[in-house]
Amino acid sequence: MALTGELFIASKRVRRDGPGFQAVAASTGTPLEPSFSMAVREDVEAAAAAAEAAFPVYANLPREKRAAFLEAIADEIDALGETLTERAMQESGLPHARLTGERGRTSGQLRLFARELRLGEYLRARIDHAIPDRQPAPKPDLRLRMIPLGPVVVFGASNFPLAFSVAGGDTASALAAGCPVIVKGHSAHPGTSELVAGAIARAVEKTGMPAGVFSLINGAGNEVGSALVSDPRVKAVGFTGSRGGGTALMKLAASRPVPIPVYAEMSSINPVFLLPHALEARAEALGKAYIASLTMGAGQFCTNPGLVLALESPALDRFLAAATEAVSGVAAQTMLTPGILKAYENGVARWASAPGLTRVAQGQEGAASCGRAALFTMTGADFIADPSHAEEVFGAASLLVRCASLDELLAVVSLLEGQLTATLHLDDVDTETAARLLPILERLAGRILANGWPTGVEVTDAQVHGGPFPSTADGRSTSVGTLAIDRFLRPVAYQDLPAALLPAELRDGDAGVPRRIDGKPTL
Numbered sequence: 001m002a003l004t005g006e007l008f009i010a011s012k013r014v015r016r017d018g019p020g021f022q023a024v025a026a027s028t029g030t031p032l033e034p035s036f037s038m039a040v041r042e043d044v045e046a047a048a049a050a051a052e053a054a055f056p057v058y059a060n061l062p063r064e065k066r067a068a069f070l071e072a073i074a075d076e077i078d079a080l081g082e083t084l085t086e087r088a089m090q091e092s093g094l095p096h097a098r099l100t101g102e103r104g105r106t107s108g109q110l111r112l113f114a115r116e117l118r119l120g121e122y123l124r125a126r127i128d129h130a131i132p133d134r135q136p137a138p139k140p141d142l143r144l145r146m147i148p149l150g151p152v153v154v155f156g157a158s159n160f161p162l163a164f165s166v167a168g169g170d171t172a173s174a175l176a177a178g179c180p181v182i183v184k185g186h187s188a189h190p191g192t193s194e195l196v197a198g199a200i201a202r203a204v205e206k207t208g209m210p211a212g213v214f215s216l217i218n219g220a221g222n223e224v225g226s227a228l229v230s231d232p233r234v235k236a237v238g239f240t241g242s243r244g245g246g247t248a249l250m251k252l253a254a255s256r257p258v259p260i261p262v263y264a265e266m267s268s269i270n271p272v273f274l275l276p277h278a279l280e281a282r283a284e285a286l287g288k289a290y291i292a293s294l295t296m297g298a299g300q301f302c303t304n305p306g307l308v309l310a311l312e313s314p315a316l317d318r319f320l321a322a323a324t325e326a327v328s329g330v331a332a333q334t335m336l337t338p339g340i341l342k343a344y345e346n347g348v349a350r351w352a353s354a355p356g357l358t359r360v361a362q363g364q365e366g367a368a369s370c371g372r373a374a375l376f377t378m379t380g381a382d383f384i385a386d387p388s389h390a391e392e393v394f395g396a397a398s399l400l401v402r403c404a405s406l407d408e409l410l411a412v413v414s415l416l417e418g419q420l421t422a423t424l425h426l427d428d429v430d431t432e433t434a435a436r437l438l439p440i441l442e443r444l445a446g447r448i449l450a451n452g453w454p455t456g457v458e459v460t461d462a463q464v465h466g467g468p469f470p471s472t473a474d475g476r477s478t479s480v481g482t483l484a485i486d487r488f489l490r491p492v493a494y495q496d497l498p499a500a501l502l503p504a505e506l507r508d509g510d511a512g513v514p515r516r517i518d519g520k521p522t523l
């Protein structure tokens with residue numbers, strides 16, 4: 001399937017003359033064909049106008065039609081097979097097995113949202129019947145359901161070119177909610193983006209969706225993304241990337257005449273707690289597993305274990321020895337972009353020159369495009385003196401904080417910012433310590449794990465991939481799992497409306513969706 005380098009406006013390919021840009025092979029820096037069009041202001045305008053025109057039609061389609069559309073996108077992505085995986089490998093430098101898995105995750109989550117639409121639970125349908133003779137005043141008839149917000153802008157993420165990009169979780173959940181999507185493609189993988197956009201455009205045609213339900217816009221610099229977030233027709237934003245980028249978009253969205261929500265997933269260091277008995281029982285195995293999680297995908301996961309906390313003990317020395325040995329054997333790995341590599345190297349250099357931090361191990365040297373894993377330690381007391389070292393270093397570098405007591409460990413935790421995850425390694429005998437930590441971790445993070453590692457987010461109904469700022473912009477939400485649909489919905493109540501005007505799910509009789517009627521759950 002030949003790439004054309006075109007944009008997609010209202011599901012149609014559009015070429016822009018003028019300066020374009022090329023992707024580069026992540027491992028060699030060699031430019032890749034073709035040249036990609038850069039969007040101009042009128043493309044933003046056209047995409048927003050088309051999304052706005054499509055919205056009332058798309059939002060009011062029967063849920064089954066939207067479900068069939070999502071499944072058609074999934075089928076088209078699966079059909080791209082190796083063509084998609086190979087281009088994503090070239091552009092991202094990520095390995096084949098990882099991208100094959102990510103392709104399956106991408107089509108799988110589209111199908112999961114199709115199921116969510118059929119279930120209809122997300123509508124939160126509620127009916128409170130009128131009580132005309134209630135004293136001292138009659139009770140009105142009230143009925144509630146969730147409706148879509150309107151056009152959504154999604155920023156593709158560099159580190160998940162499939163599952164968090166053009167047809168990733170943000171797009172799948174927004175389309176499921178009934179919102180047209182305009183994707184701002186990531187400049188690191190324009191070919192991958194074009195292949196996936198082509199799949200969506202074919203699904204639009206096959207299932208008869210309004211064309212404006214999807215656009216893909218590329219453009220370097222911040223101009224195109226900022227113009228999209230500022231457009232009055234856009235009603236919400238999904239973003240995965242840097243803290244700087246996410247907070248800039250939050251400010252922009254909040255300063256619009258009509259502010260809109262930005263669901264940005266930004267930085268997280270995912271603290272891991274090695275509780276004493278678990279550490280004593282399996283220090284070496286934990287040390288090895290830690291480094292495997294840390295270095296997966298060159299550490300370019302927002303869920304990677306960037307901070308480990310434990311109490312001083314001989315078992316901690318055994319853990320560190322195993323982790324040190326494992327890091328030393330890790331080959332350098334290609335990083336996503338030269339910019340991300342440079343930011344990683346700067347972060348490691350910052351840690352290496354900071355008083356109180358010791359670099360205890362580093363991975364093997366590699367090619368110029370590769371990042372070297374690195375492991376640092378410091379004491380709890382030094383961390384408390386300068387908690388700025390808790391800033392995310394995006395890549396395979398991690399910091400082990402050796403604490404003199406549980407109180408010191410708790411003092412370190414109190415200095416941490418909001419996190420996507422917190423992990424406990426524990427045995428039965430550690431339960432009391434874990435119970436002390438748990439309420440603190442609930443306030444800190446969106447997902448709490450026991451005896452596992454945070455990388456690799458399962459896409460399910462009960463997943464939360466979110467957390468307090470700065471891990472995300474809004475800790476009340478998740479960007480993975482079916483609850484992600486909530487970000488793009490809002491409730492509307494209908495008071496005393498005639499049945500003929502009510503949406504089908506709110507009429508009396510069997511509506512085929514779970515509802516709460518006069519306080520009682522049905523179905």
Ligand SMILES: NC(=O)C1=CN([C@@H]2O[C@H](COP(=O)(O)OP(=O)(O)OC[C@H]3O[C@@H](n4cnc5c(N)ncnc54)[C@H](OP(=O)(O)O)[C@@H]3O)[C@@H](O)[C@H]2O)C=CC1
Nearest residue numbers: 158219220221222225226241242245248266302340343394
């Ligand atoms: N926590 C996480 O999940 C992730 C964190 N990162 C962090 O981000 C760093 C850079 O990676 P990258 O993926 O390029 O992330 P960025 O945040 O730099 O960029 C992500 C997207 O947002 C756009 N963007 C960024 N800032 C603005 C702005 N101020 N206004 C409008 N649009 C903006 C970019 O557009 P354009 O390219 O056109 O500028 C790009 O499309 C990494 O080194 C890492 O620290 C990266 C990926 C995931």
Ligand SMILES: O=C(O)CCC(=O)C(=O)O
Nearest residue numbers: 300301302303455456457
């Ligand atoms: O660990 C995962 O599967 C997801 C990680 C993620 O969301 C990210 O790195 O941006």
